[in-house]
Amino acid sequence: MSVEIDHPLLDGRGPGWAATETRADIVALTVGMSDFLSRVVAAGERPIVVSGEFSRMTQPLSEALSAVGGHWVVRTADDGCFDARTGARLDRPESVMAAPSLTTAGVHPAFVRPAIATRLQFVATVSTRHRVTRPVRLGGVLEAASEAFTGGPPSAWGPTEPLVAPWDRDDLTEYTRRRMPLDTRWAAVAPGEHPFIGTLQAARTGEGLEETTRVWADVAGAGEARIGAIDLEARRFLADAAGIGMPLLGVAFATIGSPDLARRATASPPPEPLALLIGPPGVRASGLDVKRWAAEFGAAVVGSPRLPGVLVALGSADGGGWERLGQALGTLDPARTADLLALSPRVAAQLHDRSPESET
Template structure:
């Protein structure tokens, strides 16, 4: 299995320190670049990569390393941390030692610590690793640095971390697989979990989370389907009746006594010169958690201090291509959002999903939802909003077992959608509770309470509401 080794340094890695790390294999290894210079690779004599090292990432906010690697990854103090990640090539034992020695050399020079702390090669890193006679497996021309095996149907990535984040490695691998009509398949041991952004992107693309299991071999960590390697990809296994069994490990009791509030909404803005994005997300975060987002980025870890101006500049530079970003909250109130900015003929659209975690005995922030909806309608061009509750982990990570699906709690229509449905139709519904009118009376929106978020009856209420708004007669 490919091994990742991460150096968390107190000071910025500069050219001399990176060079000292690269000399962990001695002077005979070749240095190459990939990803338009964003990745440095130590290669064997034939130019095949042994380890791939990404550009150092500055984590300006405390807590982001611990969110993804565990509490032991935090450095002492509240200062910034540099995250330097090295991936060792699969099937080459010395490559893992190279990655560990590279990370150890960085931390010796710059201060900090290594994850995992027991990575091979970290002891005696001052001496070069003996790489005489070793060669790496040839990498297909279309492979990304994060990909361990590439076939005509799938790009397979092997991972072993407490939480599998949507790193820039995986973001690039996912983009490449979608463009080449392949499936990204992440293979992990059973103790791993997915970060919320990773889970969201896997569910929205032809991708799969493959979990190793001692009883059935492999299963899908999001659906529980038993998998087999067949026709160059992991695919659902079939029994004699053509059905796919569900792994026993997936059906373990999911009850954790923790909950998540999921708020998904779309906003639309006129593409004016003074447009600043992120206001709707910031307003939602403030009302539901008591403060703004802490950090953001185009991948995980999200190392940048939250800035609407920088977010807008990034989206402007990438237009008309979409821009996908992630925002993260504090450990005291776990919250993660994904935000996608899209340029459409109607204007600039923000597609946002904010998820907030609550522990046993903590009450989800349901009371502010009508006020939040009113704020989004009045000031942020809200189109629609869906609020849901689910029983799931407070830390917002996804384990490889069954989790109850979210239940709808409230739905919101913005002014344009009210006008399309008809104001009388939007204001008079078959629901038990009358909708709450939002925003200016001349162009109102409406907030619809669907239930308590604890029973499946809220799905029935949502279906009734959707049929009513679309003018479909009751079933």
């Protein structure tokens, strides 16, 4: 039985989907958009956000849309629609539900046009476990990332954009606690010369509370000296993250993007892996020999001697990281590696979606 969706942003609906359409330059996770996504999901359907071809989508909305299995579709002025993630041509926005072909012939030309992508960015995902039998304080990894790349904590946080509440880890933790056992998603921002934005998702699991943090940080423009240090900064950040709660898995990338950190509906070059953190649960689950990894891959042992984790340098902004990542994971038992990556499905999906094979 279909559930009625009564919402001012609703512009179209069909079996299994509901769409909203906008021509805003920046499509954000506003209060109205957040409410629309929630109502569509509550009705058992998948949301579709339709925008113009030059619209930008904020990272918090992109993350929220992906988390509920939604889609971003672009409607061009005179040449139909396409899937903003793959570039696949679409007869109608709702055709995205049918997983259209990703063949080269089916890619819309607007998807492969040159984009404004002039800045080196740092992108990382870290999954952390907290034992609920101990006092929990969330937001530590997000704060550490902001400190590392902007020199200070986030300036504001909240569930929707614009983010207006002053950054406060205790408030964030308390509001998350009140929403349990529901999953909770927050965003934080640190404006300035080098913009920073992060998202945090908290969820109860059989092992306790799992906090998944993803961050985007502007690093440098072409020719700036900081480009050559991004791999070192990545390792320092993941080493800091290893000391917060019980780290499960972390991976850091260098990528090229736009100055405002927002997503464009255009193809982008694959990111370059910089560093990989496998926390104590992953070490145990994979049967990983910490000393051998240290010897073969120059891995740093992080955490306590009783519960060690490993931090592996993978590559730089110039490349080399995918090969080294494959070599590192290739030393593990395949079945155990699958279990390891399942500890954080979003991280596993990131690694899979951005592997060289997936780009072909």
